[in-house]
Amino acid sequence: MRRTALFDVHQRLGAAFTGFAGWEMPLRYGSDVAEHHAVRKSAGLFDLGHMGxxxxxxxxxxxxxxxxxxxxxxxxxxxxxxxxxxxxxxxxxxxxxxxxxxxxxxxxxxxxxxxxxxxxxxxxxxxxxxxxxxxxLDRALIAVQGPEAVSIVGEYPDLKYYAIQPSVVAGKDVLLARTGYTGEDGFEIYCANQDAAAIWEWASAAGAVPAGLACRDTLRLEAGMPLYGHELSIRTTPFDAGLGRIVALDKRDFVGAAALRAAEPAVELVGLVTRGRRSPRAGYDVVDAATGEKVGEVTSGAPSPTLGHPIALAYVTKNLDPGRLAVDVRGKREDVEIVPLPFYQRPR
Structure with a gap:
């Protein structure tokens, strides 16, 4: 498997590694939940060097x-x-x-x-x-995410959300972006591979907590952000995922235009919550609790550290009359409720 420029740093920190998309990546450094809360309450530090x-x-x-x-x-x-x-x-x-x-x-x-x-x-x-x-391109990518990200990385008054600019971080020339995948404010730092360790150590010394792939998944799930291979695939269109707004149908022509103009989604992506302790997981059936008829399928699910109960994303029949719904959790039905997305939204 491939390794990012920060692999040796992760080893020194005692990270547990996992294979992900052909890369050996840090899954966690200690507690998934502690790393999750660090991002929500202060700031987390992520290695995204595997991204293309x-x-x-x-x-x-x-x-x-x-x-x-x-x-x-x-x-x-x-x-x-x-x-x-x-x-x-x-x-x-x-x-x-x-x-x-x-x-x-x-x-x-x-x-x-x-x-x-x-x-x-x-x-x-x-x-x-x-x-x-x-x-x-072959270069590193580091993210600092959380309410204290600005105090760690520095004030950049001209850098609005979804903006990027050349900057100097930890004495290194970088591209600094105000983007992320956690539902929090934060930065993504594009830098030369040889500068990655110095930037990581600088951010860590300033208070950013190293965080792995496990908490990145629960963070993006709470924020209602789709993950390719779960909510998105070759079998789904942007309209299925509720993302039709990003498709510029007024363009004269583009790859997939004819199919997208004719698309009539039969399913829709929804958020589910349960007050029970057992979490719906990807692949579990969503059923009508009264009849047992399958009406959808869970794409992602986990206990929410922030909210304190299980949450899930699922594709269900479009315009479904929710009634009483349940998820088949290993042969036992767990009642679920459709709720608006995102599950979590950071305080403004």
Whole structure:
């Protein structure tokens, strides 16, 4: 398996490792729950060096990304970012992405680790006829997330949410972004591999708590954020996931446009809560509690450290009359209730 530039640091910290998308990544350093609470109450420190980073540059970079992705990237101003997706011609999601516009003719596309090879390949395939270069980058990515992230990283009054700018952090030249995947305020720091350890140690010394993949998953679940391979896949469209707002159907043409314009979702993504102690998990059936008829399937589920009870995301039949619903948890039904998303929203 591949290792990030911070692997030796994680080893020294006594991290428990797991294989993830071909990478050996820290799952936890001690307690999942303690790391989760640290992000919600102070600040957590994450190694995201496994994420795919792809630069798209050239005179027609904006026009090319308008064609390849579902969003209107030409409308993004330099220094800002956009959440978008790469879809198949069938309308199914190949990956969800954050795209930063670094300059008029230069973009940074950040892909999920498991999908990075596919995103690179598909962008290359779609680039024919456009004056662009698609280049895979090899550098580190560190996130500082939580209510104390600003006091740790520093005040950047011009750096709004979903913005990016060249900065100096711990004496190192970086790209500093006001983005994240936890539901908290925070920063993502793009830096050279050789600078990653110094930046990590600097942030840790300032109070950021090392946090692993396990708590990152419960944090994003509480924030109602989809995870590829769970809420998103080639079998789902952005509309199924309630993300139709990111599809710019007014664009003249783009990959998957015909299928997405004709899409009529039969399911919808909802939030579920239970007051019991047993958690719905991915793959569990959602059923009508009265009849036992299957009406959906859980995509992600876990006990919520912040809320104190189990939560889950699930696809259910669209326009379902909820009535009494339950999840089949290893042969026993656990009553659940549909609630608005996100489950958790940080105080403003």
């Amino acid at each position: 980073q792809i630069e798209v540059s050239g005179a027609e970079a904006a026009a090319f990304l308008d064609h390849a992705l579902v969003g209107k990237l030409s409308a993004v101003k330099p220094g800002r970012a956009k959440y978008t997706m790469l879809c198949h011609t069938t309308g199914g999601v190949l990956d969800d992405l954050v795209v930063y516009r670094l300059a008029a003719d230069r973009f940074l596309v950040v892909a999920n680790a498991a999908n990075a090879p596919v995103v690179r390949a598909m962008l290359g395939e779609h680039s024919g006829g456009f004056a662009v270069a698609v280049t895979a």
